[in-house]
Amino acid sequence: MKRAFGFLLLAGSMLLVPCAAGENPYIVVASTTSTEQSGLFSHLLPAFTKDTGIDVRVVAVGTGQALDIGRRGDADVVFVHDKAAELKWLAEGNGVARYPVMYNDFVLIGPKTDPAHVAGGEDIAGALRKIASAKAPFVSRADKSGTYAAELRLWHAAGVDIASVKGPWYRETGSGMGPALNTAAGMNAYILSDRGTWLNFHNRGDLGIVVQGDKRLFNQYGVMLVNPQKHPNVKKDLGQRFIDWLVSPRGQAAIASYEIGGEQLFFPNAGTDS
Amino acid sequence: MDTVSQSFALALQMLAHLDPKLTEIVGLSLEVSLSSTLCSALFGLPLGAAVAIARFPGREPLIVALNAAMGLPPVVVGLFVYLLLSRAGPLGNLGLLFTPPAMVIAQTILIVPIVAALTRQIVEDAWSEYREQLRSLHSSWWQSTLTLLWDTRFSLLTVLLAGFGRAAAEVGAVIIVGGNIDGVTRVMTTAIALETSKGDLPLALGLGLVLITLVMALNVGAHATRGWARARFG
Amino acid sequence: MGEAEYPLGQPIVAKSASVVRRGVRVLDRVDLTIAPHSCTFILGPNGSGKSTLLRLLHGLIRADEGDVTWAGEAARPRRQAMVFQRPVLLRRTVAANVRHALALAGIRGDEATLRTHDALARVGLAPLANRAARVLSGGEQQRLALARASALEPDVLFLDEPTASLDPPSTRAVEQIVAAIQARGTTIVMTTHSLAQAKRLADAVVFLDAGRVTESTPARQFFTLPCSVQGRAFLEGERL
Numbered sequence: 001m002k003r004a005f006g007f008l009l010l011a012g013s014m015l016l017v018p019c020a021a022g023e024n025p026y027i028v029v030a031s032t033t034s035t036e037q038s039g040l041f042s043h044l045l046p047a048f049t050k051d052t053g054i055d056v057r058v059v060a061v062g063t064g065q066a067l068d069i070g071r072r073g074d075a076d077v078v079f080v081h082d083k084a085a086e087l088k089w090l091a092e093g094n095g096v097a098r099y100p101v102m103y104n105d106f107v108l109i110g111p112k113t114d115p116a117h118v119a120g121g122e123d124i125a126g127a128l129r130k131i132a133s134a135k136a137p138f139v140s141r142a143d144k145s146g147t148y149a150a151e152l153r154l155w156h157a158a159g160v161d162i163a164s165v166k167g168p169w170y171r172e173t174g175s176g177m178g179p180a181l182n183t184a185a186g187m188n189a190y191i192l193s194d195r196g197t198w199l200n201f202h203n204r205g206d207l208g209i210v211v212q213g214d215k216r217l218f219n220q221y222g223v224m225l226v227n228p229q230k231h232p233n234v235k236k237d238l239g240q241r242f243i244d245w246l247v248s249p250r251g252q253a254a255i256a257s258y259e260i261g262g263e264q265l266f267f268p269n270a271g272t273d274s
Numbered sequence: 275m276d277t278v279s280q281s282f283a284l285a286l287q288m289l290a291h292l293d294p295k296l297t298e299i300v301g302l303s304l305e306v307s308l309s310s311t312l313c314s315a316l317f318g319l320p321l322g323a324a325v326a327i328a329r330f331p332g333r334e335p336l337i338v339a340l341n342a343a344m345g346l347p348p349v350v351v352g353l354f355v356y357l358l359l360s361r362a363g364p365l366g367n368l369g370l371l372f373t374p375p376a377m378v379i380a381q382t383i384l385i386v387p388i389v390a391a392l393t394r395q396i397v398e399d400a401w402s403e404y405r406e407q408l409r410s411l412h413s414s415w416w417q418s419t420l421t422l423l424w425d426t427r428f429s430l431l432t433v434l435l436a437g438f439g440r441a442a443a444e445v446g447a448v449i450i451v452g453g454n455i456d457g458v459t460r461v462m463t464t465a466i467a468l469e470t471s472k473g474d475l476p477l478a479l480g481l482g483l484v485l486i487t488l489v490m491a492l493n494v495g496a497h498a499t500r501g502w503a504r505a506r507f508g
Numbered sequence: 509m510g511e512a513e514y515p516l517g518q519p520i521v522a523k524s525a526s527v528v529r530r531g532v533r534v535l536d537r538v539d540l541t542i543a544p545h546s547c548t549f550i551l552g553p554n555g556s557g558k559s560t561l562l563r564l565l566h567g568l569i570r571a572d573e574g575d576v577t578w579a580g581e582a583a584r585p586r587r588q589a590m591v592f593q594r595p596v597l598l599r600r601t602v603a604a605n606v607r608h609a610l611a612l613a614g615i616r617g618d619e620a621t622l623r624t625h626d627a628l629a630r631v632g633l634a635p636l637a638n639r640a641a642r643v644l645s646g647g648e649q650q651r652l653a654l655a656r657a658s659a660l661e662p663d664v665l666f667l668d669e670p671t672a673s674l675d676p677p678s679t680r681a682v683e684q685i686v687a688a689i690q691a692r693g694t695t696i697v698m699t700t701h702s703l704a705q706a707k708r709l710a711d712a713v714v715f716l717d718a719g720r721v722t723e724s725t726p727a728r729q730f731f732t733l734p735c736s737v738q739g740r741a742f743l744e745g746e747r748l
Contacts, residue, residue, distance in 0.1 A: 037472050073360075074371050175471075178472045233367075413612050427599075
């Protein structure tokens with residue numbers, strides 16, 4: 001009986017080496033939570049795999065962490081939406097080149113009670129000014145995400161020095177888009193969100209879209225190959241194929257065809273200077 | 275309360291239809307947590323028994339350290355293992371980051387202290403009972419360790435269950451070293467975290483109920499086994 | 509298949525042996541010799557150090573002063589066994605407990621099977637060989653402990669109040685087994701609270717009082733004419 005027990009223990013520890021998930025070639029793509037939660041990847045990646053036979057493993061974290069993962073060489077491709085941070089990342093020698101892929105937009109979400117009276121407008125800068133002066137509750141992600149970077153740019157565009165005027169009305173959660181929306185719903189606060197996550201978000205409480213359509217709310221996505229000279233383990237051929245596919249007519253069409261409730265979420269713009 | 279009743283309904287639905295995505299996630303959860311429980315048994319059982327029996331300088335501080343390590347925060351362990359396994363880290367060449375083996379490693383580190391500390395207590399109590407007789411029989415240090423481990427096997431099963439419970443329940447370690455990759459490293463706890471952050475609370479809670487049911491079923495099975503074995507072996 | 513030949517017994521000699529615990533002399537300059545093939549009883553009031561002396565002679569504890577030798581050697585010999593007041597049995601079957609002891613002595617396989625069967629048969633436990641040891645009654649467990657000890661064919665068998673927790677029939681069974689073991693050549697060293705038991709079995713008596721050996725004489729002499737004050741007082745207590 002003792003021998004059987006020992007054998008079981010040994011066999012069980014063999015589980016430590018689970019079979020490689022399929023024999024398909026694969027790449028690791030570091031991307032953002034908002035992109036994943038929009039559902040884009042579930043729509044896009046099967047098409048890519050069907051065309052090329054390459055599996056894509058997406059690690060979805062905040063933009064800052066995604067760029068850090070790429071910097072460490074733990075991913076082959078980085079796919080985020082913060083141009084300034086991406087260019088800086090490239091300048092530091094972490095990647096090969098940046099390709100614009102698509103854009104989606106942010107929307108300003110707010111409570112039906114609308115204490116700052118911004119609903120229905122198209123001017124995001126004006127809306128943010130009103131929110132700041134009314135000191136209406138506002139939830140900020142305050143993580144190193146593309147969304148947060150966009151939010152800061154918009155405060156700047158509104159002429160609001162958010163660092164100095166922020167008070168108890170401005171709640172920094174340090175979390176991803178979904179959890180931040182949960183918090184805003186719970187607090188009946190304003191919040192800047194990407195449209196994709198909002199459309200897929202179910203715990204809306206009393207919140208709805210209050211401002212949209214301002215050109216400044218557009219959110220540009222870029223894709224970059226991690227530098228194989230810095231990290232020899234990077235699958236540069238497979239990674240480049242993914243990038244080439246994304247900017248190809250086939251990939252761009254796949255992006256455009258993704259809809260939630262009949263609404264297109266992402267607008268392909270590869271090849272432009274974005 | 276509405277969320278809760280919705281989630282009960284969802285949980286039952288998922289279990290009844292054996293949704294393929296669900297079975298994939300449950301399967302991976304069991305594989306990862308059972309593997310790490312077995313690995314931690316391999317290290318923790320002999321370690322705990324050895325500390326129980328042997329006398330060496332620094333034994334008392336080691337016992338305190340083991341007991342304290344039972345409370346290691348999962349997210350800290352996850353971060354530590356992440357830095358170890360990252361390409362930029364010392365063990366990067368193994369290419370283990372964002373794969374199930376990395377999750378097993380992290381969880382094993384997390385529960386070895388639990389297994390070792392509890393084993394030490396159990397074996398130490400047994401040792402005080404058996405010590406003279408075993409010494410009389412000229413049982414060596416190593417032979418006594420094995421004898422005691424086998425003799426306390428029913429109590430040790432409970433220890434392993436405690437370890438498994440901790441592993442199956444944690445999210446902090448596996449989400450960092452696994453990356454919560456759909457179809458590759460997504461387990462029950464990370465799936466629950468994801469659905470919660472998407473605001474799909476009924477689904478998240480439903481998954482939670484499935485997880486609890488699973489762990490409960492395992493414990494019932496172990497308890498029954500223990501009862502039968504007790505009756506047979508005393 | 510006759511009985512195995514036991515080698516000549518080895519005298520155990522304690523010379524001025526003392527055991528000190530927390531400043532107290534639990535045993536104080538003990539001088540004694542255990543003769544081979546004899547049955548020696550260690551008697552004395554509670555707290556006199558009987559258990560400690562037994563363990564010292566078995567080699568489980570070492571003397572803080574003086575020494576103990578076995579056939580002139582300072583190293584504890586392997587061919588000894590001990591039975592405790594409460595039998596210490598593993599969570600295994602009856603037979604497995606005996607095999608465990610034999611395995612520790614390097615005896616495995618067919619010889620182990622043979623010895624196990626014979627040892628269990630001698631104590632009347634053969635039908636229970638595959639029963640879980642821990643579900644046996646107190647008397648059966650002690651007989652198992654004896655079977656385990658005798659399977660090792662020890663030169664010396666130490667017993668620490670082996671029948672203290674047993675009823676009279678079990679006590680008698682244990683005494684018969686001990687006598688049989690002695691008959692096959694094993695030296696017996698035993699402690700007990702029961703003077704009647706000592707009278708039944710002892711060849712020699714060592715009387716301890718507060719850690720000192722006050723008498724070390726043949727049994728009949730001790731029981732009829734104890735030469736020490738303490739010995740006399742002890743026996744008189746029995747008559748009350």
